[in-house]
Amino acid sequence: MPGFLESTTRAVALGTVLALGWYLLRVVPQIFNQPLDEISWKIEMVISLVVFIATLIADIIRAAIANRGELDQAGVVDDERDHVAERRGDAWGGHAMHAAAFVALMLLVFEFDPFWAANTLFVGAMLAGLVSSLVKLLTYRGSV
Numbered sequence: 001m002p003g004f005l006e007s008t009t010r011a012v013a014l015g016t017v018l019a020l021g022w023y024l025l026r027v028v029p030q031i032f033n034q035p036l037d038e039i040s041w042k043i044e045m046v047i048s049l050v051v052f053i054a055t056l057i058a059d060i061i062r063a064a065i066a067n068r069g070e071l072d073q074a075g076v077v078d079d080e081r082d083h084v085a086e087r088r089g090d091a092w093g094g095h096a097m098h099a100a101a102f103v104a105l106m107l108l109v110f111e112f113d114p115f116w117a118a119n120t121l122f123v124g125a126m127l128a129g130l131v132s133s134l135v136k137l138l139t140y141r142g143s144v
Contacts, residue, residue, distance in 0.1 A: 004063055005082045006140045009089070011059030013133035019052035020126040027119070036115050045122055052126075085139040093132025100124020 023044055030039045104120040 003082065005085070006137070007063030007066065008060050009085070009133050009136045009140075011056055011063060013130060013137065014059060015052045015055035016126055016130045016133065018055055019048040020123065020130070022051060023048035023126075024123075036113050039115065041115065041119065045118075081140065085136040088139050089132040089134075089136035092135040093128045096131045097125060097128035100128060 026044045027039065027041045030041075100120055101124065104117040104124065107117040107120060108114075
């Protein structure tokens with residue numbers, strides 16, 4: 001049975017995929033059919049974040065209930081494996097976020113429509129979180 005932190009990492013990955021997938025399915029088709037000024041993306045971004053947070057809360061509660069006995073017996077919430085996974089995942093996620101922030105900054109410097117910078121930051125942040133979660137999960141499985 002996976003530990004609590006591993007379960008919550010899985011919850012973050014699932015929530016990210018669901019929220020980002022929903023957002024992209026709603027916004028990307030509009031890019032090809034409408035001028036940038038008419039694209040509805042702000043409300044979709046907020047809804048996507050609400051979906052992410054709701055999924056995360058529900059999965060963390062589920063993981064806490066499923067691991068309650070294990071946590072009570074061990075008397076600890078994490079171990080060295082959790083610390084290694086956190087460090088690796090956060091490092092890779094940080095690299096991905098830095099890249100997204102740099103691209104968004106360049107879009108602003110070269111005076112692209114703010115739509116592109118905002119979406120680069122949003123999608124980049126979601127992908128950075130997903131990269132971080134996947135690296136953590138791979139670390140737990142000994143693949144990284």
